[in-house]
Amino acid sequence: MTAPPNVQPAAGLPIPVLPEFNGTGRTDAYARAAYAEGAGIFRIMPAAVAVPSTTAALRDLVLWAVRRRVPLVPRGAGSGMGGGNVGAGVIVDLTALDGCPLVIRPEARRAYSGAGVTLRDLAEEAARAGLRLPPNPSSARFATAGGMAATNAAGPRSVRSGSVRPWIEAVELITGDGDSLTLRRGAPPRCCPAVDRFMRDAEPELLAARTTILARFPKTRKNSSGYALDAWLASGDLLDLMIGAEGTLGIVTGIEWRLVPSPTRYAGIRAALKELEALPKVVPQLLEVGPAALEYLDASFLRIVGREETGGLLMVEFEGDEGDSLEERLREARRILRPHSAALEEATDRRALEELWAIRHAVSPTLAGRDDGKRSMQVIEDACVPVGALREYITAVREITGRHGVEAIIFGHAGDGNLHVNLLPDLALPDWRRRVTAIFAEVTEAVIELGGTPSGEHGDGRLRAHTLQAIYGPEVVSLFRLVKEAFDPVGILNPGVKLPVSGERPFESLKFGPDAADLPGDMAERLREIERSAGYGVSRLELAGPL
Template identity: 55%
Template sequence: MLPPPAVRGVFRTDERARAAYAEGAGIYRILPAAVCLPSDRQDLVSLVGWAATHRVSLVPRGAGSAMGGGNVGEGVVVDLTSLPRILEIRPAERTAVTSGSVTLAELNAGADGHRLRLPPDPSSGRFATLGGMVSTNASGARTVRYGSVRRWVQAIELVTASGEVLQLRRGQGSTDRGSETIRRIEADVAPAVRAAHGLIAARFPRTRKNSSGYALLDWLGSGDLLDLVIGAEGTLGFITRITWRLDPQPACRAGLRIELHSLDHLVKVVAALLAGEPSAVELLDRTFLELVSHTDIGGGLSGVEAILLVEWERDDPRALRQAVAQAADTVRPWAAVVDTALTAESATRLWELRHAASPILAGLPEDRRSLQVIEDACVPIERMGDYIRIVRRVTSARDIAAVIFGHAGDGHVHVNLLPKVGRAGWEQSVAGVLEEVSDAVLRLGGTPSGEHGDGRLRAGLLQRTYGDEILGLFRRVKDAFDPLGILAPGVILPSGEPAITRLKVGRQAIPIPDDIARALREIERTGGYGRSRLELAGEA
């Protein structure tokens, strides 16, 4: 493949560069045809024009920390972290303007001096790019009070698959009235979606969080095209600039640690906690507690079915203490309140148990890997206990260890599978878990993705989740933004390829240079996704 003549940035087709971008944080290893690091927005527009002319697919990518596999593919991987960094805090307006290449940590560091912040707090926030967060409609522990990224986006600049640069603003639609993309949406997509309003309302999951499919229900509610782009995982265009709403930092923070000795009480306890408007309600299941049981902080938890870590944020210390005390009194009939933390420092210490698993999972031997396959389902809160029991039963029946935790306040359960990857047939066992658990999620009224997006991993579940008619509307949205289908093919809209294939682990993994494979594994172990992959590849 010859480099695009008009592109001034890095464009490499050598084996080492392609290998360095063959993996993200998910389960896949797919060698791209090339890697491009555009130097600025015009460079990106030139690349898109070349790709459209030559029918070459493009794979938008930020830090590479997304877990669904949307950041890898066979075309040209476009590393957007190379774009110029823009970070402008406007304290009087409580807004910020950033490029998509800025990280959440950088934005919050800039806002901190003004006692402002962007509340959504994914665990990848120290390295995840803001463009990537918009692309998956990211959230985190504090979504239970502050909502996902969608609530905080005011405007998006989008480079489309035809090279148009659209300015999409909350409450104002698009200012690009001459755009062919806008014309196609207004002429074809909008009437079809409005006509199907009843079906969409009936079929979309009734969960507190959903990052699966295109956000037709949100678009119908707002009329804002940016609601289609949020959560679209780069399949509708490249996000180059974002305007954010910011929130004042709370004055004080406190928390509770609650032990449950039966999952039968989980739903009642969570419902009681939510009435007190906490900022986070996190779940550590028995499987998680067993993993950390040999650590200093994880000992003495025998017989505990689950732990809830609960946080409140307030501006008034008296109101904060009252909220914590009332919650503790309310849940005592069903649970044991083990620890109350009434200062920000002690509240932070409560979360040490939550973080104890990361080094253990990172240090697993090579014959047992932590894989994110059913890691993102969200179910109605009243079905959360049922879902956890199903996951335990299905994984146990297939002899696959699992670690279960998540955002209980949203009914959002993360599951890390720990298969023995040296054992014959392990891939089929994992595929069976995915199939059986996914069916259970739908029976329970849930969504396969609460915050990570569909990517390649869950694209094949959309027909079951939404039905043929809504899947057809998703295709119309895609066709309006990307008529040639060159942006992230196989992401969100299914390609027909099985989900458990082209994995980064196991005997079938595509070979790449040993030193790069080791470096990618170290990135996975340490969460080093902010590191440039070209450093691994070296000079061309």
């Protein structure tokens, strides 16, 4: 090993002289500021921005970074919440890589996409062939294929189809040595330094620790926290370690996806629950009926939009084809929900279903657009607990946030036990940061006690990297480090993400507060408008303007 992995530069990293490469490189203040934020809570000024046009150019950048010990931060649209898309090194924007190739192979039910292809574009092309990729993150119009693979993304339909992991057949990537590598499900990888180091140094230790790994990994329906050692033990495929690694083991350049025929029929039901206590009773029963999605909106959000359902809204969606018994499943869902509901609304076609779901789709834009002195913060925003512990988790969040005097909005994927919590602290209070930090620590403790994971589908980023020791224990975290060292021996790939670095704290370098990094001109307001409008499809270089 040439240097300790995860050596993170200070935020004041000297601006490097970028190498010549096929693409765009910028070190001016406006370009750096345009990439200083993503979704989530962080603002970190990068040292430079590189937008490679080709995979060969990306490889040149990686080799340069290895020689110079310069951290690289792979990035797609920047819509990730956990802070894995910002950092003090060189941002590597993958949204133009190789011209964003997209090929649909209907006869094989496969798609190939470049890392910068959006899910919306992939879905539209697949739909022309009567196919689709089942996982559907709410950010589909701007979420990139590379970002979805990097976080093991999921979305509302994950209750039936799971996260993207089982739908990825292969990934192409650049390792921390600058080697091109393809990892394909069920096929041995070709020999290269990263694979050789893994086989020699990491694999024997992982196999020896199998019992510990399986005992320590959360028993939840979804998990995007840590490296997926449990999935690797089950499959033996290095591909499973790369999925969800957030660009810390390699920079994904292309993905081969499995597709399935699109359903032709839809139905759904929305229930206004009488009380929260009904949730752990009805969700397991509804799962037996085979829903495609099972979503929950807590009363906290409903009050913001003028509704008073004290138990929250539960939304159930069914999909199928001609001959499938959607009416029977809808009837069974109605039977389960009626004793616990103040009102039921049903839909038996796609258009009516979209109307039922409109309030769910409005959550994030409504919260992001608030300008009442309270700022929506994605801090404890992705925990996943066993489905039977949903009520206990919501109760704990309400108690902890209430005790610290911070409003919390709860919504998300009830069928998976994966709920998103947005905090709304009053930034006029001098101790808002102390309150938010305490809530983060206490809710994390509650998640651990309930057998959950801090991330169901968004990844750890910088925000949750410090929680891994408490979740997995020191032995498993040491195994994570072995995996990291095998693929990124110099520690240039997204340091501080997944595995924390010495001296870095999760609540420094925020985008709000008096100590937020200064940005030139009106860049702070431009970035705020992207947040308000969910405009993550905007080109950051266009936002920065010309040199």
